[in-house]
Amino acid sequence: MEAHYSSAPELCVSEWVNTEQPITLQSLRGKVVVVEVFQMLCPGCVSHGLPQAAQVADTFPREHVVVLGLHSVFEHHAVQGTREALRAFLHEYRFRFPVAIDAPSGRGLPQTMTAYHMQGTPTMLLIDRKGRLRAQLFGQMPDMSLGAQIAQLVHEDGNTSEHSGLTRACEETSNDCNQGSCTLK
Amino acid sequence: MEAHYSSAPELCVSEWVNTEQPITLQSLRGKVVVVEVFQMLCPGCVSHGLPQAAQVADTFPREHVVVLGLHSVFEHHAVQGTREALRAFLHEYRFRFPVAIDAPSGRGLPQTMTAYHMQGTPTMLLIDRKGRLRAQLFGQMPDMSLGAQIAQLVHEDGNTSEHSGLTRACEETSNDCNQGSCTLK
Amino acid sequence: MEAHYSSAPELCVSEWVNTEQPITLQSLRGKVVVVEVFQMLCPGCVSHGLPQAAQVADTFPREHVVVLGLHSVFEHHAVQGTREALRAFLHEYRFRFPVAIDAPSGRGLPQTMTAYHMQGTPTMLLIDRKGRLRAQLFGQMPDMSLGAQIAQLVHEDGNTSEHSGLTRACEETSNDCNQGSCTLK
């Protein structure tokens, strides 16, 4: 008998940086997905969370593990909320993995952050090959332990034949959710 | 006989953060002044230069050594040039020393950066008690060596009776230079 | 089809510290075994290799992963070769996992070091649940990558029913090899 894990809610995204095509969790079934949730003005994200995510991308082969960033702004919206500021930040720090901007909700917390009941940033989401949320880690975690957790997800049975209904958490006001990802115009 | 050192050009400042009153180098004669020149999107500034400046402020008594920041934006002006962005950054990183925004020149490099012929950020300026520029350090420097250099300036003869003509490097377009600091409106 | 891995040669041990009973690799079949090969006067072992081995012991549950130290002295024999010196070292540094003293050969390199054709210290051996040598890592390795490698060994099929003939590498002069471990008197 196996533990029961919930399907990871789809990301609610207003814009993407470092990728030409929008990306959905749905489209990544069959791979392990690591999502680093951050704010560019969050010191722990800049010094620890994002470099660790970059190291995950360097350590595991891309056909097994995909690393995404999620810029979930819940404070100082005016100065870190823009795509231009985020692009400059990612460029200067040389973070090259795709980064989504968490769709604002008009109520402070952005939509994906709300859907996952996150406590703050940095938060790391580990999603298995069946699209299930296996770990949600707030704060810092040792590299060795993280490497071990991701490797476990890589090496376990990843048969994706079973149906795991897609969770829809993005707001109706999102006007382009028909591909699983909610893109605000 | 003593080595000849040039008077440190006055800072050209458009705005101040973390201080109620504008500050001039002229007003700090008699104290050693350490100026950390940075950009908020410069990784080496965030991880090394600014924390080191904060440590200087914690290590040396304020009656002898004053630490100032100088935000000298020469790239990504749109996203890191605003006072609001800088305030949010300093707040999140808990840098509490006064920080000046280097006055833009309309030609890419801001005015103070030009006046000091700086090579980039982070740069640290060490100014002695007579207002002379004693060291201009681009890049990283060991804490021990920096501590020794500052202590030397603290303990050497600081008789300020000699006249050291104030260097005026700020542009004429600065419309409030009459207190030594050039404040753009 | 599976890659072919060699059976890990048994450790040749003159004495044990931090354990009441001698330990053999043979007796650990079914578990992943991590062996940190070190010298107490090797700086890279003290600052990196041994703390990393201790972190492995803290990260993985003992029923799956066993961490051993192997003190393989190949220089300065007189001052780091004794059990008393090793005990004092392990006590002061609080390394609590079992540590074997690699049996001297009378020809400079100790016996286990020779059997594994090691290049020096620190070296880490990763032995799978079937007793096969899966990795032999000389020098430093990132925690994340090591955590991933060990986790892979933990989660792969560990059926030990197949016979993997025990490799006997210890010298005949060892006068107590009948339990797999060669204990010099």
Place this chain on the structure above:
Amino acid sequence: MEAHYSSAPELCVSEWVNTEQPITLQSLRGKVVVVEVFQMLCPGCVSHGLPQAAQVADTFPREHVVVLGLHSVFEHHAVQGTREALRAFLHEYRFRFPVAIDAPSGRGLPQTMTAYHMQGTPTMLLIDRKGRLRAQLFGQMPDMSLGAQIAQLVHEDGNTSEHSGLTRACEETSNDCNQGSCTLK
């Protein structure tokens, strides 16, 4: 008016390593002397105190600041007390400054350690150009603060004309104290 500082007791030394000639504090009058007191099996000494002392030697010119080590063994005498073990240790870690072995007293604590009422290792002694003990630092201290303290001693008035009677703390059983340093045969 000046604070009163005591003359630093002379070192009681049984043997020297990394120097051809025995060294006395008396002979170093006119220079600032930094003494790193350590044990080779003390983790904080190996990871912090000794590398910091080596950095002092690299940072300050030798004509102003002299760095000495003092191996003050107060536990595990049998395994770290020998000159041969100490030499191997210093060689492997590449510590090249002169190191004295603190003369044993036959009562646990070695003689210099007793004379200075030290609390343990690592301890750093800062001795000014007049031979006075200006700081005795047990444990860790930030590089910046240490650099500043040493620079202060370098730059203050070092006129040594005043007599500061040599403190004799070494035991009478020391059979060669006539040059200020007590060398046990």
